Amino acid sequence: xxxxxxxxCSLKGSSKAYEESLLAVFDTLGEGLDELDDWNCCGATAYxxxxxxxxxxxxxxxxxxxxxxxxxxxxxxxxxxCAGCYMMLLKAERRxxxxxxxxxxxxxxxxxxxxxxxxxxxxxxxxxxxxNDIGLExxxxxxxxxxxxxxxxxxxxxxxxxxxxxxxDQYSPTSMDRLMRTIGAEPVDWPLKVRCCGGSxxxxxxxxxxxxxxxxxxxxxLKEAKSRGADVLATACPLCQFNLECxxxxxxxxxxxxxxxxxxxxxxLLGLALGLDERRLGIHRMLRWRLPELExxxxxxxx
Amino acid sequence: MTxxxxxxxxxxxxxxxxxxxxxxxxxxxxxxxxxxxPGFAAEIATIPGGDRLRECIECGACSAVCPLSAYMDHTPxxxxxxxxxxxxxxxxxxxxxxxxxSCYACTAVCPKQIPITEVMYALKRMAVREGTFPKRFxxxxxxxxxxxxxxxxxxxxxxxxxxxxxxxxxxxLLLKDGWLAQRLMRRGRMSLVRExxxxxxxxxxxxxxxxxxxxxxxxxxxxxxxxxRPRASAISGEGxx
Ligand code: SF4
Ligand code: SF4
Numbered sequence: 001x002x003x004x005x006x007x008x009c010s011l012k013g014s015s016k017a018y019e020e021s022l023l024a025v026f027d028t029l030g031e032g033l034d035e036l037d038d039w040n041c042c043g044a045t046a047y048x049x050x051x052x053x054x055x056x057x058x059x060x061x062x063x064x065x066x067x068x069x070x071x072x073x074x075x076x077x078x079x080x081x082c083a084g085c086y087m088m089l090l091k092a093e094r095r096x097x098x099x100x101x102x103x104x105x106x107x108x109x110x111x112x113x114x115x116x117x118x119x120x121x122x123x124x125x126x127x128x129x130x131x132n133d134i135g136l137e138x139x140x141x142x143x144x145x146x147x148x149x150x151x152x153x154x155x156x157x158x159x160x161x162x163x164x165x166x167x168x169d170q171y172s173p174t175s176m177d178r179l180m181r182t183i184g185a186e187p188v189d190w191p192l193k194v195r196c197c198g199g200s201x202x203x204x205x206x207x208x209x210x211x212x213x214x215x216x217x218x219x220x221x222l223k224e225a226k227s228r229g230a231d232v233l234a235t236a237c238p239l240c241q242f243n244l245e246c247x248x249x250x251x252x253x254x255x256x257x258x259x260x261x262x263x264x265x266x267x268x269l270l271g272l273a274l275g276l277d278e279r280r281l282g283i284h285r286m287l288r289w290r291l292p293e294l295e296x297x298x299x300x301x302x303x
Numbered sequence: 304m305t306x307x308x309x310x311x312x313x314x315x316x317x318x319x320x321x322x323x324x325x326x327x328x329x330x331x332x333x334x335x336x337x338x339x340x341p342g343f344a345a346e347i348a349t350i351p352g353g354d355r356l357r358e359c360i361e362c363g364a365c366s367a368v369c370p371l372s373a374y375m376d377h378t379p380x381x382x383x384x385x386x387x388x389x390x391x392x393x394x395x396x397x398x399x400x401x402x403x404x405s406c407y408a409c410t411a412v413c414p415k416q417i418p419i420t421e422v423m424y425a426l427k428r429m430a431v432r433e434g435t436f437p438k439r440f441x442x443x444x445x446x447x448x449x450x451x452x453x454x455x456x457x458x459x460x461x462x463x464x465x466x467x468x469x470x471x472x473x474x475x476l477l478l479k480d481g482w483l484a485q486r487l488m489r490r491g492r493m494s495l496v497r498e499x500x501x502x503x504x505x506x507x508x509x510x511x512x513x514x515x516x517x518x519x520x521x522x523x524x525x526x527x528x529x530x531x532r533p534r535a536s537a538i539s540g541e542g543x544x
Binding site for chain 2: 009010012013014015016017038039040041043045046047048049050051052053054056057058061095098099105106108109110111112113114115158159162163170171194195196198199210212213217246284285286287
């Protein structure tokens, strides 16, 4: 099956490694991801805080383009790896089907741009696609270099499971944990899986009077993951990854305790287990990448 | 995880300082009914599920689960009660709505299924429309810069957004944080090249068609119903969080 792919702004910028590892993993598993032609900003948080109708129009344009690109009457799955984009597209999809008043307005806007949305496109997150469409069995078969008990803190963050828990439990999700176990890693049991990283909208530690709050949230997450013995924290969102990776030194300085921890994308770990080259997984782009030694990939795929 | 006690006292001192001069109810917590805007909750009720706000039992679950309530001038529970009571100005000037990271933790736990996060969003939009947001606070500036770039180019260019954000709010930090930009650039994670879509003109037409005609919705002049009266804990300045 082929999926339409919505990268969003971060995957073309600070989170190139997420795009690289995602495409490499899908390619290796024999699934196609076709980048949506001329996609635009999803309309997420920052936009939504200013103008609701325009934010929905932005999201709807992407959904409409996905239908156009698919070109037939079958439902089309639009894969959005950024949790923020994913939630916004999902929210638009739901609101447009549930609320007539907003639907009318957005239909009018789309028309002005020569487009229409018929409700066939739906937003999916790659974690959902990997675990529920492709399936853990197929992934297990493709593993050539099991991760040898690597201790992974699976971090889902906020918008992957809230407010619409479409494919996992919103308080205690398990899909990433199951995926990690499938590829030979050992997910650690920790309580902050769905706690907000502070990076989504508050501009967190970047600037502002709430810098202090942002650093506190990062500190809590990293410290907890470390104290549970995690070798790496796996994220499924570019904002979480950036936020948790880039301010470690500052948090360490501010709180006077070391919180350094490798923070990667779950697709990078999956890629390693599939025997992919580190470069294809964008690992050279990470600010910090220190994992315990892994076995070299078995030549020629799984026995 | 709650902040440790030492940290908590630091935080509350900070919050108290920020609240200074803006204590909404005065020293003794007396609130004049004439200062309430009964239409305020009605405006909020126009968002899907917004009418459930009046069913809030003030259990405080939202404030307890919110990872940022320690940094807010009014916790989510209190802000919901103030909104329901009609404390329009205090609510729209509150820093809470900008500290809120839209993480939906509160929405997930609310026993009354009140769409708290969406209410926060609606409050943000109102505050921006009415110009009551804190001017040097980074979040509203971020949101407006973001919108400007998307309206024009269809996409946001992270690096440019960050740069203009620093310049507009905290130019001093630019030097301090410059090392990070450099490290990201070296790894190909940051470029100043502008991201843009091809069909910008069409997108522009779409956005103009969708444009919100500011619906300062049907503000009823009817007398406040019993449910829109402030409740005791909303009135006391330092009630439970
Ligand atoms: S969790 Fe819901 S019912 Fe409880 S105080 Fe918050 S808004 Fe009110
Ligand atoms: S959505 Fe906002 S108010 Fe609700 S828990 Fe998250 S940060 Fe707090």
